[in-house]
Amino acid sequence: MTSAARAETPAPRRSGRTRAEKSQATRERILDVAEGEFSRHGMDGVTLRAVARKARVDTALLHYYFDSKKGLFDAVFLRRAEVLNKDRMEALDRYEAEAGDAVTVEGAVAAFLNPVLDRCANAGPGWRAYFALIGVVNNTPLWGGETMTRYFDPVIHRLIKVVRRALPEAREEDLFWSYHMLSGSLTLTLAETGRIDTLSGGICRSDDIAAVGPRMIAYAAAGFRAVCRPGGDQPSA
Amino acid sequence: MTSAARAETPAPRRSGRTRAEKSQATRERILDVAEGEFSRHGMDGVTLRAVARKARVDTALLHYYFDSKKGLFDAVFLRRAEVLNKDRMEALDRYEAEAGDAVTVEGAVAAFLNPVLDRCANAGPGWRAYFALIGVVNNTPLWGGETMTRYFDPVIHRLIKVVRRALPEAREEDLFWSYHMLSGSLTLTLAETGRIDTLSGGICRSDDIAAVGPRMIAYAAAGFRAVCRPGGDQPSA
DNA sequence: GTCTATAAGATGATAGAC
DNA sequence: GTCTATCATCTTATAGAC
Incomplete structure (x- = not known):
């Protein structure tokens, strides 16, 4: 599920990933999930909880990476x-x-x-x-x-x-x-x-x-x- | 504000309105407000509280007339x-x-x-x-x-x-x-x-x-x- | 980086008084 | 018909442990 980015970018080798690579992968995974949710339900129809759950992270992490819901939306749009x-x-x-x-x-x-x-x-x-x-x-x-x-x-x-x-x-x-x-x-x-x-x-x-x-x-x-x-x-x- | 219906339909004389007429007027006022809100913010961007406040009624009245938020939306669309x-x-x-x-x-x-x-x-x-x-x-x-x-x-x-x-x-x-x-x-x-x-x-x-x-x-x-x-x-x- | 815990408030909906 | 009061749940967001 939500394998869009993984399917489109060369998969980094499973072992020996640096912290920065893992962080980047998590960030992209959140963006992929958010992209799907926003496209189906629109800005107001999406909750950060739903995105976090589908991306298998906590909502606090969304705020860590994207500050706010609007910030997440803009990041999705810009990418x-x-x-x-x-x-x-x-x-x-x-x-x-x-x-x-x-x-x-x-x-x-x-x-x-x-x-x-x-x-x-x-x-x-x-x-x-x-x-x-x-x-x-x-x-x-x-x-x-x-x-x-x-x-x-x-x-x-x-x-x-x-x-x-x-x-x-x-x-x-x-x-x-x-x-x-x-x-x-x-x-x-x-x-x-x-x-x-x-x-x-x-x-x-x-x-x-x-x-x-x-x-x-x-x-x-x-x-x-x-x-x-x-x-x-x-x-x- | 929100004078759409009043501007488009002949205004009933202020005194001597039956209960049914007043009820109908309230219903239409709610629909007018909801129409404006839904058109600007979409289904999920609108709260029943916002509609009720602008229509100068309580949220309970929205449920009385239209049952649910979806019911209100459908009524707006159908009218x-x-x-x-x-x-x-x-x-x-x-x-x-x-x-x-x-x-x-x-x-x-x-x-x-x-x-x-x-x-x-x-x-x-x-x-x-x-x-x-x-x-x-x-x-x-x-x-x-x-x-x-x-x-x-x-x-x-x-x-x-x-x-x-x-x-x-x-x-x-x-x-x-x-x-x-x-x-x-x-x-x-x-x-x-x-x-x-x-x-x-x-x-x-x-x-x-x-x-x-x-x-x-x-x-x-x-x-x-x-x-x-x-x-x-x-x-x- | 990632999570736990929780704040602080908003939301749709209902029961019941008048 | 219309309102008061309230519930149970959900919301974004933050503070701080690890």
Whole structure:
């Protein structure tokens, strides 16, 4: 149980671990458990006792490592944000360099989404829980918007910059609103609520990333064009 | 404060109220307060004490009317769902009757969205809080999907039926996935998290429904076409 | 580092007076 | 209907032993 980090990082040899290594392992184990709990129940639905019990430590240890409940939440959010942001930035850089003047909206959106979709499909339950957490936070009133801003604004601005090369005549507000629509589609997908499963009578599954990925790219790219280039989307033909 | 219901329903004359009327007024006042609290803090972030204090009643009265915290939440959710569903169904019926064989994706999506967007812009803070609550619930893991299904599935199936008339060759799964994208965009908008405000440096505002409405319709309609009719969306020209 | 013990207060819910 | 009083439990957090 809760073997996300152990499954994703090379396991240190069992004997001969230094104190620092053991401490680090405990810290990561707490983060893994907290990540899962927060993603399922939200910030207020989780108690430190539940996290401590599942991580097989005492609640006092959570305070030792993360000070407060909010501190634990922030640590969970930050851990993978750094990895993801670096990856997305590089993907956008790479795409822009490769495409040259032939940048398309599809290409930009794909470069932005693929680091998420690929991990969602392949990188194990830890990342999956993290993405579900993002899905919850993005739709959280009061502090959700501020939190997303704090961690993810730079890469969004990078995306918009690339999209603008494909739609040079687009107005700023149209680009931002279009991203807003994409953001909603993406984070609802990441939340994996199972709603599409029952709505569709089983035809679609929330966890079928391979099915939703290409459709999200096509849907969003067409949406960007329709909003940012009125007349660019042809209702007929 | 918390004058949503009083502002939206004709005020009964102050004297000569029957006991039943006073009871009903208290019940509605509790629902109004709970609606606001749940929409801002989510199910687990709200305490019955906070609701009782703001509604100027005792917590025991909440249990008298709604049995439990979950009962109160469900009552909040149901109250406006009935009104909204009826309105959306009629809007879709009306559009289909008017358009005849000239049904368009834009028209169907607009008929589906307008009852929400119009209320969001004009119907007062009560409806606004309710929509924010929908935004939170739609992205809530574990029970969010089930709750949305319970209250809103019929009208979604009605929407898809109308869209299918505009896209007769569309496959079922493409229609459902497209709706899924629209659902994410809509509920993020309804949550009004303020994220777009800071992301755009003030160019866009979360509460500017007049700005987001037309863009959501254009974005979603183009997305439906791109997903459901491959080749129907033209990247160039 | 990790645990025991405990503080200090909040929580959902109920029984019963009026 | 509405309130007072109260219960049993749970909550975050801290002090200090080992």
